[in-house]
Amino acid sequence: MGKSSKDKRDLYYRKAKEQGYRARSAFKLLQLNEQFHFLDDPNLKRVVDLCAAPGSWSQVLSRKLFTEDPDKENTKDKKIIAVDLQPMSPIDNVITLQADITHPKTLAKILELFGNEKADFVCSDGAPDVTGLHDLDEYVQQQLIMSALQLTTCILKTGGTFIAKIFRGRDIDLLYSQLGFLFKRVICAKPRSSRGTSLEAFIVCMDYSPPKNWFPELDVNKSVTEFFEGCMVTKDESSNDILPAWVEEDRVIAEFMSCGGLDSYDSDATYHIDDDLSSNIAKISLDPVQMPTNPPYKKALELKRSGKLTRAI
């Protein structure tokens, strides 16, 4: 697919380029906000963007919290921290940290930046590389959410909001059930900018209220399960003497909510350049805002291009 044909197929891709977002996923956060208005709260001061690279969500946060706030006085005590293992190019009003979200040092750094105050809002649009083994991919994604959640429980204020990308596969109801121990309301939200053909959706966890008597503590030697011990009803309770027998685990179906309104662009549709909806879009093709990063298989690609991987045997 050429550049222009992708533009036609995917309006959000094109709109992202026009509006200077680093990725089309910016619209997912915008549409989630259209539904839940978490970024429109004037009291929103401290926000954390986990797994932030390349940074489109941070861009949205920056615009919402700073650029679009008419009260410039109010923006003084606002702070956005974006964390990722990968380096990120700078974004106005965003403090970027290249760090591991599972490490206690990262937690300490965030709290230090916030002046030991807790965050109002934590989000994560992170996803691991997909292998094609559906059960493994879904598990790794859930572990990523749990890792983000570990850090979140240490930095989020009671009553705060956490949102994260999920894949709605076979064990998603297990995750909903676990999140129910930490938040008063858990909703599965699907923005219109997220393709209908994709398993992707977002959990919107509102009103953080951890169990009393449970005090989260990040420790590099603790597993996710150990971290949440005493907080969630986990299957591991039986005994430490034998491998636990199989049990049917608690599963909950979260409320589903479509976001973005039916009048917003449809990410599954093919638009024509002369469609009224897209008439404001210039007919020239734009270059991508953020060039693709170096993939790990760069050398293999070079060898292939130079004909070194052709089949001779």
Place this chain on the structure above:
Amino acid sequence: MKEISHHGPGLCVKFYDEFVYAGYGPYIEQYNYKSGELINRCRVFRKNKVHGISISSNGYILAYGARSAAVCSLSDISDNVSILQEERLLAEWITCGEFSADGNKVFLLTCYNKVIISDIIGTIIGVKTIKGERSILYSGSIKPFSDELVYISAGTVMGGVLVWNLYEESIVHNLKGHEGSIFYSTISDNGKYLASCSDDRSIRLWDLKTGAELTIGWGHTARIWNLKFFQDDRKIISVSEDCTCRVWDIIVDEDGKSVLLQQSNIYEVHQIKNVWGVDVNSDHMIAVTSGNDGRLKITDLIQTSRTGKETGSFSIQKIQDELDIPFEKGEIIKGFQWFSFGLIAVTSFGKILKYGDVNKKWTLELEDKRFSSFVIVSGISSKNIAIFMNNKADILLLRFDAVGNLQLSSDYNIKGLKKSTNCLVSIFDRKSIILLLESPNPRDRLIFLKIDNYNLDILQEFRFNRPDNFVTTCMEAFEDYILLGSRFSTIGIFNLKGSDVDPYLIRKLTPGDTITSVSFVEIEKKLPIFSVTNRDGYFNFITIDLKRSSCKRVHFSVLHSNKVSKGFLEGAYIDDKNQYITYGFKSSLFYMYNETNCYEIMSEPCGGAHRQWNLFPDGRGFVLVYIKASDLHYRKIREPRFPAVLKNGLHGREIRDISILKSQPYKNGYLFCTASEDTTVRLSHFDQDTGDITNYWLQRKHVSGLQRCKFINHHLMISCSAREELFLWDIDQDSSSRPYISTRATLPTSSDIPDLRIMDFDVKFLLNSDSFLLATVYSDSVIKVWSFDEATNKFALLIEGRYETCCLLNVKLESVAKQLYLITTPTDGHVVVYNITDYIPYELADNFQFLLENFNECKTLPLPNYITKFLVHQSGIKTFCTDSESLPRTIKIFTGGDDNAIAMNILKVDADSLGIISSSSSFIEDAASSTITSISLFDKNRKLMMTSVDQLVKVWDVTGDDLVPIDKRYTTIADTGSLDVVTLEDSSTLSLIGGVGISLWKLAF
């Protein structure tokens, strides 16, 4: 509801004794790899898939996958349908499991680099880990060298391999060099090496003692998933996303200082995409692999040397030295023919040489200067006849006995050709062969010689006019007819018994050029069927009514049309297992391919474009002879010693739609089609009792990922996909050997560079006809209605219009009260109804099921406004079905959405206005915890079956005002996306459920 069979990704395989144990979904399947027989299928987990298997020296087997693990004896696996009582569930993902050296303990490595040690019955003995390292692992392995010394190699997501000592809980090495996640790492039995692979597509070999990187192996073109040392740690086998398995030799130089990983063989073993599991039996030198396509494949690693030396190469110098006679300067081999006794070859100076396959010696048979410089060699290997022809129409025939002694020679000069440049031969009948001589001059006639295959006498000569643009490329004799393949995709039929001097011609059979083979396959309804291959990759099965044909008209029909996946196609045949085998070239590589089951049988690098080669039948196998860089090579292709596959797969990627041909059973089951993300459509069969699947054809006409496929009557099927592709297929079931499938028509596209997706379609037939009305919906919100005419095989556009701008996902044509409604569901969650009754040149028959022509003018009209639309779901309606039969003047609409909900809406047709009123509805908002992908009515539309991405299959009773759940089962098919249902004569119901794999279910309520 009961699952009868399951076909899907195989994640791991293991050789043990004379068996292969395969982790296949939640089952372990045990096969005898010598006979190919399935010994048993044992369910080991409830929901999880078996990702790995380990077998202890004392007869226990450990299965693990996701968070589940189970240990039992090998006989438990052989004797039971299930060992679910042994399933344990851990808190974390199990990356690897292994028995201790003495077999009494089990080690389970979790994805957080923790090892749980237990005894055989699951009592935990200890938990080991290393401090400060807890990033998630994609891979890892456990190497128990002894009861005291166990190494763990853990592949991190950050490019490092952590090697640690289990009992000391200490890090031995942190091997750094790879980029990206480590997908596998393994330690050799001798403790010398560690091999690893990662997202960077390289294999790295490390010195386990020093931790030094010894060498890097490049070759795979996609991610590598698994590695295994074999043959005393001198070789490594790797499997990859690129569908290949590769063998690497570990080459250590003499002083032992430098080590090389040299790729020694590549095998294409699975279909797009991913090979997950591999094991090698070093005693027999066979590999077993399992892939996402559900295939379990056996690969012979010593294919060319298993029964002695099966290849040979000779330079002209070598032959000359051996013969000890002088060759002329520049004398080369010009042609050859293989026989059971060996090879007959001719040089450019007319020396006819013989190579004895038994004594491995070259001899000079005779010398004939007439056959210098220009000579064509052909022959009939089974009759031991070799034929030589020069460009002056001299022919020399030699007949040998079974051991290669020359018995008879005769030569002729054929008059009437200015020059002869082509000579083809074929068996004619029991006693004779037929020889074709062709001149480069188009005005020269084509000459056929019927020759006695014992005394080599010319029995009869036939001369035919040569048609325009006819250049013969291949020949087949059938009864009294000769069929010649030509360039320009033309076939000429020559009736030797008739009086015609002109052949009958079939022109432009395929878009390709040169026909490379025409071969008789079988008789169907008293007519012969021929397989026709084209060098450009097309192949057809055609039936010809030879007796009714004449030079004016050939009565033939195309039963089957298809194309190979890549490369040039030189020929094909049906083997003794009723499988279609093709052969040809992929650039410099000669290949033989099992087209029925889609795997490569063998390949051989044969040199560039001007290669000289031939494939000769030899006993129950073949011999490939070719000249590469002026050296003569032969390679024998033997029948495989071990079964090539233990289980056949279906698709390597998601099955997007399934359609069962329900109108009639086929061989104790039904034919069905699957449309896959891998851009292919398959025609297969399932056995209704065993659930076994037989593959027939893989159709490659689509070039984009499929959306839908559906049988629209007892022999027509439609498939559609992106790039605006929609094809009408015709299925022929008259042959007892196999069904055939051919493209009958292609829907016109809206532009030359189509980029729209056709999301769905529906049809309404004309009474007693193959003509029908077709509705199509597109990703740009366009709705089109077409008429298909069975006589012309053409589509005509009747209605065109657009709903809004959002993508349309489904469409149905429903008729009530003599009105025809088009119902569509966009991504905006609405159900939209159009009344198109007055916009089509048809009216409804009395039973509403069919259309009648009303002979109105046929022209394209704009789509009218919808008569109603109503919001049912929050977002896209993924699937829907309708029922207008049970109640008069109502349409029941069942919908399943991305919002986890299903709904039933009953629409009433107002008697006066013919408008539609929604009269009642039932909405279940939490029908599943994820997207509902497919629903289907069954049991006389009293029940509804539903699948969702959370891998649930549910059945609802839909007879009342509300949807009532009846049954719910978990399916192990991931990305559950499609289903179809058929009710049998005994009123039991069978259902196929597709996703990544397919399973057959039996339903009885």
